[in-house]
Amino acid sequence: MYTVPAVITASRILKLLARSKYRQSTLTEIADHLAINKSTCLRVLRTLQQEELVRYNERTRMYMLGSYLIVLGNRAADFLDDVAIARVHLSNLAHETGHTAILAQKSGADKWICIAKEEPPVDFRITITIGQQFPIDGTSLGACLRMLDETVNFEQSQVLEKGYAVSMDGFRKGISSVAAPIIYKDQEVRYVLSLLAVTSSVSASGLQKLAERVKAEALRISEQISRLV
Amino acid sequence: MYTVPAVITASRILKLLARSKYRQSTLTEIADHLAINKSTCLRVLRTLQQEELVRYNERTRMYMLGSYLIVLGNRAADFLDDVAIARVHLSNLAHETGHTAILAQKSGADKWICIAKEEPPVDFRITITIGQQFPIDGTSLGACLRMLDETVNFEQSQVLEKGYAVSMDGFRKGISSVAAPIIYKDQEVRYVLSLLAVTSSVSASGLQKLAERVKAEALRISEQISRLV
Numbered sequence: 001m002y003t004v005p006a007v008i009t010a011s012r013i014l015k016l017l018a019r020s021k022y023r024q025s026t027l028t029e030i031a032d033h034l035a036i037n038k039s040t041c042l043r044v045l046r047t048l049q050q051e052e053l054v055r056y057n058e059r060t061r062m063y064m065l066g067s068y069l070i071v072l073g074n075r076a077a078d079f080l081d082d083v084a085i086a087r088v089h090l091s092n093l094a095h096e097t098g099h100t101a102i103l104a105q106k107s108g109a110d111k112w113i114c115i116a117k118e119e120p121p122v123d124f125r126i127t128i129t130i131g132q133q134f135p136i137d138g139t140s141l142g143a144c145l146r147m148l149d150e151t152v153n154f155e156q157s158q159v160l161e162k163g164y165a166v167s168m169d170g171f172r173k174g175i176s177s178v179a180a181p182i183i184y185k186d187q188e189v190r191y192v193l194s195l196l197a198v199t200s201s202v203s204a205s206g207l208q209k210l211a212e213r214v215k216a217e218a219l220r221i222s223e224q225i226s227r228l229v
Numbered sequence: 230m231y232t233v234p235a236v237i238t239a240s241r242i243l244k245l246l247a248r249s250k251y252r253q254s255t256l257t258e259i260a261d262h263l264a265i266n267k268s269t270c271l272r273v274l275r276t277l278q279q280e281e282l283v284r285y286n287e288r289t290r291m292y293m294l295g296s297y298l299i300v301l302g303n304r305a306a307d308f309l310d311d312v313a314i315a316r317v318h319l320s321n322l323a324h325e326t327g328h329t330a331i332l333a334q335k336s337g338a339d340k341w342i343c344i345a346k347e348e349p350p351v352d353f354r355i356t357i358t359i360g361q362q363f364p365i366d367g368t369s370l371g372a373c374l375r376m377l378d379e380t381v382n383f384e385q386s387q388v389l390e391k392g393y394a395v396s397m398d399g400f401r402k403g404i405s406s407v408a409a410p411i412i413y414k415d416q417e418v419r420y421v422l423s424l425l426a427v428t429s430s431v432s433a434s435g436l437q438k439l440a441e442r443v444k445a446e447a448l449r450i451s452e453q454i455s456r457l458v
Contacts (some may be wrong), residue, residue, distance in 0.1 A: 003276040006235040011280040015297075018304040047232040050423050051240040052334075055309070065305035067312060067334060068244075073302010074359040075247040076294035080284070083296060105281075105296060115299050128304040 009036060009044050013065040014053065016063045018131055024062040077116075086182065086191065087116050087219050094118040097210060099195040100126045103182075104141055107133055111193065112141050126175060126196040127154050140165035140179040140211075164215040166207050174199050178211035182219035185226045193218040238265060238273045243282065246294045247360055247439050253291040306345075311454040315411065315420065316345050318446050323347040326439060328424045329355045332369050332411075336362055341421065355404060355425040369394035369408035369440075370421050393444040395436050403428050407440035409447035414455045422447040 011035050016022045022033070030040040045063055048054035052068035077083060086103045093101040098120045107113035111133045119125050135142070157166050164180040181195035195210055202210065237328050241263050251262070260270040274292055277283035281297035308311060315332045327349045336342035340362045344397040348354050366373070388394050392410040408423035424439055431439065 001271050003279060004234045004235045004272050006274050007239045007273055007276040009278065010233075010239060011277075011282060014301055015280075019300050023308045024305075043231050043233050044236055047236040048230060048240070051237065051244075057288060065301065065308055067305065067309060067344055068336075069298070069301045069305040070309075070312065071302070071342055071360040072294065072298045073300070073305065074245055075252075076296065076298040076302070078360075079246075079252045079294055080296060080299075080360070083299065096313075105295075112302055115296055118449045129307070131300040131307075196458075 006040075006044060008032070009040065010048055010053075013041070013044060013048065013063075014065065014069070017054065017063060019133070024057075024060070024064050026061055027063070030063065082184075082190065082221075083116060085228075086193070086221050086225050087118070089193070089221050090116060090118040093193075093195065093214070093217055094120040097195060097213065098122050098125075099197045099210070100128060102128055102194050102196065104179075104189070104192045104194060111135060115191075124198060124201070126198065128196065129150050140167035140177045141194050142167075162211075162215075163212040163219075166211050168204065168207060169199055170197070176202060176207055178207060179213050180215040181222075182218050182225070183222045190225070193221065233440065235269075235273060238263070238269065239277055242270070242273060242277065242292075243294065243298070246283065246292060250278075253286075253289070253293050255290055256292070259292065295336055310457050311413075311419065311450075312345060314349070314453050314457075315422070315450050318450050319345060319347040320423070322422075322424065322443070322446055323349040326424060326442065327351050328426045328439070329353075329357060331357055331423050331425065333421045333423060334419070340364060344420075353427060353430070355427065357425065369396035369406045370423050371396075391440075392448075393440040393443075395440050397436060399458070405431060405436055407436060407443050409440070409444040411447050412451045412455070419454070422450065 010094070013030060016030060016033060017025065027038065027042055027045065031038040034041070035221055045054060048066065049056050052066045055064050055066045060197050079153060083103070090101040100120065101118045102114050103116040104112045104114050114128050114130055114132045117130060119127065159181070164178060166178050168176045176199045177194055179192050181189045182191040182193055184190045193214055197210065209211050230448050239264060245259060245262060246254065251258070256267065256271055256274065259274070260267040263270070274283060277295065278285050281295045284295045285292050319330040319332060329349065330347045331343050332345040333341045333343050341352050342362045343357050346357050346359060348356065388410070393407060395407050396431045397405045405428045406423055410418045411420040411422055422443055424443055426439065429458055
């Protein structure tokens with residue numbers, strides 16, 4: 001493998017500090033959680049600190065994400081044309097359906113992560129934060145994301161056949177979701193487009209209609225991003 | 230020094246790809262610009278790609294920032310309480326003065342970088358992007374940012390005495406700026422708060438008044454962030 005261990009450690013530290021629970025952590029907490037040598041961890045942390053990718057509070061002895069990440073994140077959102085394209089569609093979807101629209105991607109082996117979202121201007125809606133992580137199991141997004149994996153199973157073939165997945169209350173009790181994969185150049189599932197709805201606000205047939213709507217939008221995004229250079 | 234070279238290389242690559250000119254670069258362009266060994270550069274790039282901090286386009290052979298940075302950037306903006314506090318004040322400043330308010334920090338030896346901004350709801354205003362970099366020389370922000378350096382010079386003492394800096398057309402012809410430092414615990418200049426105005430829309434005395442306003446707001450932010458744990 002052509003990877004650099006120290007860079008992987010740096011990345012794992014940043015991803016850990018991006019989780020609410022670990023947003024402020026001591027050296028020991030970070031090293032323990034990532035199961036890495038404390039002195040290696042310290043060296044990587046100090047380097048990240050010097051680069052302003054991590055901030056250290058001397059009084060509390062806690063590390064947290066650094067302000068330069070705000071710059072990198074904004075630049076990535078501006079420069080990644082496929083995300084920019086998807087965001088336009090998220091906005092349309094949220095406004096037209098009245099449900100929260102999200103763009104998610106796979107994170108690690110068994111989680112998905114929200115990288116863009118649009119909430120509709122209605123009183124009752126599902127709120128989600130960019131960066132929020134969820135387990136893959138039991139949700140419509142999960143069913144789509146499992147397409148990323150090599151193992152073909154029943155659910156995956158269902159998604160492949162219909163082009164979308166529906167999950168009533170699977171996500172969390174009271175929350176239903178519909179999702180469709182955004183596929184780059186007919187082969188790579190790059191993102192999943194999804195709508196999150198309050199279950200009591202939609203019927204089973206209403207969910208099917210939402211799913212068809214999300215599928216159509218995901219197809220349009222897939223075509224548009226596949227045309228990018 | 231307790232730094233890790235590979236992590237510095239990774240950070241420098243990300244910062245390079247965050248610049249408009251280098252948003253899509255080949256391995257050779259990156260290695261040449263950063264004056265690093267090509268095979269080291271490739272290993273770091275592949276690691277960053279695996280971690281989704283960098284994306285690689287196989288067809289064009291270009292690297293660009295990766296989508297996971299969007300997640301990290303959003304989390305940093307949410308978790309860094311001082312940035313969150315400053316953003317509230319930016320919004321007030323922009324709406325009350327009708328000028329573009331920005332929060333900047335030092336980047337490298339001689340640049341500053343915009344990490345948050347708020348534009349007023351008026352027809353003519355200066356637009357700036359988060360992540361945009363500017364040279365320190367000749368601007369009011371530069372004068373404040375030079376306080377970060379160890380060398381005391383005339384301009385620095387002026388900023389220290391008055392608590393703000395004013396630059397008419399110094400930024401770029403037609404653009405004037407006023408700026409004041411945001412100081413953490415009475416010692417560390419953490420950010421610079423600034424207003425960017427179209428020069429023709431403000432008189433010299435008007436600029437002075439804006440400077441006093443920015444100074445007052447920067448002081449309030451300084452006090453608030455210094456009280457954070």
